[in-house]
Amino acid sequence: MPLFDDGWGDMHLIVHRQEEQRPGMNPYILIIDADAQAAKITGAVISQIASTVDLKIASNIQDGWSLMQQRWPDLLLIDPSQHQSHALKLIQRIKTVNPATRVVVIASIPTPALRRRMSDLAVELYFEKPLLLPLCEGELRALMHTGEPDAPSAMAVSIAR
Numbered sequence: 001m002p003l004f005d006d007g008w009g010d011m012h013l014i015v016h017r018q019e020e021q022r023p024g025m026n027p028y029i030l031i032i033d034a035d036a037q038a039a040k041i042t043g044a045v046i047s048q049i050a051s052t053v054d055l056k057i058a059s060n061i062q063d064g065w066s067l068m069q070q071r072w073p074d075l076l077l078i079d080p081s082q083h084q085s086h087a088l089k090l091i092q093r094i095k096t097v098n099p100a101t102r103v104v105v106i107a108s109i110p111t112p113a114l115r116r117r118m119s120d121l122a123v124e125l126y127f128e129k130p131l132l133l134p135l136c137e138g139e140l141r142a143l144m145h146t147g148e149p150d151a152p153s154a155m156a157v158s159i160a161r
Contacts, residue, residue: 027144028054030073032064032090034082035108038129042077042106049141061086068094075102075144079129081109091121102143106131 029046033039039057046055056073058064061083067073076094080087094101103123107114110128118126124143127136 026052026054027074028071029056029075029077029144030064030067031055031057032059032061032076032078032087033057033106034059034079038079038106038108045137046077046140046144049137050144053144061090065090072098073101075104077104077106079106079108080114081107084114088117088121091118091123095121104140104143 027050031039031042031046033042036059039059043055043057046053054071056067058067064076064078072094076091078087078091080091091103091105094103103121104125104127105118105123106127106129108129115126125136125139
């Protein structure tokens with residue numbers, strides 16, 4: 001089956017898996033970043049913000065998608081730069097099938113087109129590398145706890161919606 005098959009069978013599988021999550025479970029955070037060092041740093045910052053989370057790291061879109069088949073993340077942090085077209089399809093799928101998943105983009109190769117696309121997809125936060133994640137801690141903490149980003153830090157890039 002293709003990675004992003006839009007058939008109803010795939011949609012049913014995704015919705016069924018999402019229903020398996022139960023209230024009271026630790027928040028599940030998924031990081032997808034081809035840069036292993038950046039992913040580790042992001043994971044460390046997230047762990048400092050919220051120590052009771054289930055944190056997974058995937059080095060590519062395919063591995064991230066496989067993890068989503070097991071459990072939908074409450075928060076996805078993704079660098080779409082390595083495989084932009086697949087990353088965009090993944091974010092679009094998330095926003096369509098499970099809009100409760102909050103998406104934070106951390107772009108290592110930012111472009112005006114990527115900014116526009118992320119605005120169109122209504123991602124919750126958009127950052128560009130190089131990024132000092134500790135400076136973004138307030139925004140990430142607010143997003144994790146309330147579902148809404150805090151007032152943007154100097155590190156956030158404005159993408160008009």
